[in-house]
Amino acid sequence: MSLTTEASTNFWLTRPFSERSTQIFLAVLLAALVLVTLLHVAVPPENPLHVGAYTVNLFGKYLSYALLAVAVDLVWGYLGILSLGHGAFFAIGGYAMGMYLMRQIGDRGTYGHPVLPDFMVFLNWDSLPWFWQGFDMAWFAFAMVLLAPGLLALVFGFLAFRSRVTGVYLSIITQALTFALMLAFFRNEMGFGGNNGLTDFRELLGYNLRSNDTRLGLFIATGVALGLGYILCRAIVTSKLGRVSIATRDAEARTRFLGYRVERFQLFVFVVSAMLAGLAGALYVPQVGIINPSEFSPIFSIEIVLWVALGGRATLYGAVIGAILVNYAKTFFTGVMPDAWLFALGAMFVLVTVFLPKGVAGLFRHIKRRKRDDNTAKPTAPKEASA
Numbered sequence: 001m002s003l004t005t006e007a008s009t010n011f012w013l014t015r016p017f018s019e020r021s022t023q024i025f026l027a028v029l030l031a032a033l034v035l036v037t038l039l040h041v042a043v044p045p046e047n048p049l050h051v052g053a054y055t056v057n058l059f060g061k062y063l064s065y066a067l068l069a070v071a072v073d074l075v076w077g078y079l080g081i082l083s084l085g086h087g088a089f090f091a092i093g094g095y096a097m098g099m100y101l102m103r104q105i106g107d108r109g110t111y112g113h114p115v116l117p118d119f120m121v122f123l124n125w126d127s128l129p130w131f132w133q134g135f136d137m138a139w140f141a142f143a144m145v146l147l148a149p150g151l152l153a154l155v156f157g158f159l160a161f162r163s164r165v166t167g168v169y170l171s172i173i174t175q176a177l178t179f180a181l182m183l184a185f186f187r188n189e190m191g192f193g194g195n196n197g198l199t200d201f202r203e204l205l206g207y208n209l210r211s212n213d214t215r216l217g218l219f220i221a222t223g224v225a226l227g228l229g230y231i232l233c234r235a236i237v238t239s240k241l242g243r244v245s246i247a248t249r250d251a252e253a254r255t256r257f258l259g260y261r262v263e264r265f266q267l268f269v270f271v272v273s274a275m276l277a278g279l280a281g282a283l284y285v286p287q288v289g290i291i292n293p294s295e296f297s298p299i300f301s302i303e304i305v306l307w308v309a310l311g312g313r314a315t316l317y318g319a320v321i322g323a324i325l326v327n328y329a330k331t332f333f334t335g336v337m338p339d340a341w342l343f344a345l346g347a348m349f350v351l352v353t354v355f356l357p358k359g360v361a362g363l364f365r366h367i368k369r370r371k372r373d374d375n376t377a378k379p380t381a382p383k384e385a386s387a
Contacts, residue, residue, distance in 0.1 A: 016230075066226055083270075092148050145282040146278055
């Protein structure tokens with residue numbers, strides 16, 4: 001093998017493609033995207049196999065939640081940081097996208113103001129706040145989707161990791177962060193719509209958000225983002241950075257003793273995870289049609305952790321499974337028995353903790369290991385003696 005070929009094979013970003021688990025995950029994701037697209041476009045509406053626009057929208061929301069779960073699993077599963085505040089990064093990315101969508105309404109709003117959103121006109125604002133400037137440009141808004149949560153994670157992580165805040169104390173601080181942001185965004189004078197948040201979106205890059213084609217495009221874009229985010233996370237955890245992160249998770253003091261600046265590794269992974277969460281929020285908002293301070297709720301951040309725990313921590317694909325299963329169950333229970341959802345969620349968590357401590361992904365691994373052990377234990381037939 002030539003040096004060029006060997007170097008390209010060992011490039012850290014291409015390593016996940018050689019893993020069987022990544023190949024299976026990407027194949028299943030691609031098959032799901034193609035199947036839903038065909039059932040929505042090619043199958044007539046009167047056919048029972050037709051996937052309607054509402055269902056496409058719902059699947060897109062599940063995929064955005066799956067990307068958020070992957071972001072949480074990156075820091076919790078491989079870095080050992082139980083973040084109870086990733087809902088804040090998700091919401092900030094969503095608000096950045098919502099601000100862009102609000103600026104696209106222009107004079108088509110209820111009050112017909114060409115610059116100010118309707119809620120600012122209603123509150124008698126005279127001019128657009130400085131932090132809303134630039135959100136009429138797509139490139140600026142999309143950059144802020146990643147930079148705003150990334151900057152918050154950078155500042156928070158720098159202060160927390162440099163002070164060596166770990167364990168339950170770090171979890172409590174992250175939860176306090178998202179709770180403080182929720183209280184701040186509820187205030188009308190903050191300029192983010194207060195209790196009602198941002199809504200009544202019309203267009204995204206000139207495409208009507210209410211059209212079926214746009215909804216399908218958002219679903220596909222979310223699936224692509226999930227695939228790319230998964231590959232990025234797998235590339236990180238299989239690199240030297242990932243090995244040091246796992247060592248930090250298992251024995252932080254020993255890793256420091258070996259000479260590694262642990263806080264730098266923690267900060268980098270934490271910022272990447274926050275940016276992925278912000279991207280998930282940005283993809284979530286145009287499909288749901290609203291963003292409000294309830295996304296900052298600490299309960300939502302705890303629920304994200306439950307997705308990862310149910311699916312399987314430190315697997316990434318398990319986080320995707322957990323997010324989709326739990327949110328599908330939430331859709332079912334809130335439609336059939338709304339009052340029973342929290343009890344069902346608690347029961348799911350208890351049952352999985354008792355019977356599947358490593359989550360659904362752990363069950364798959366156990367079945368695979370048992371099958372391999374059975375094949376190894378099979379006696380080989382003795383060879384017949386030659387005449």
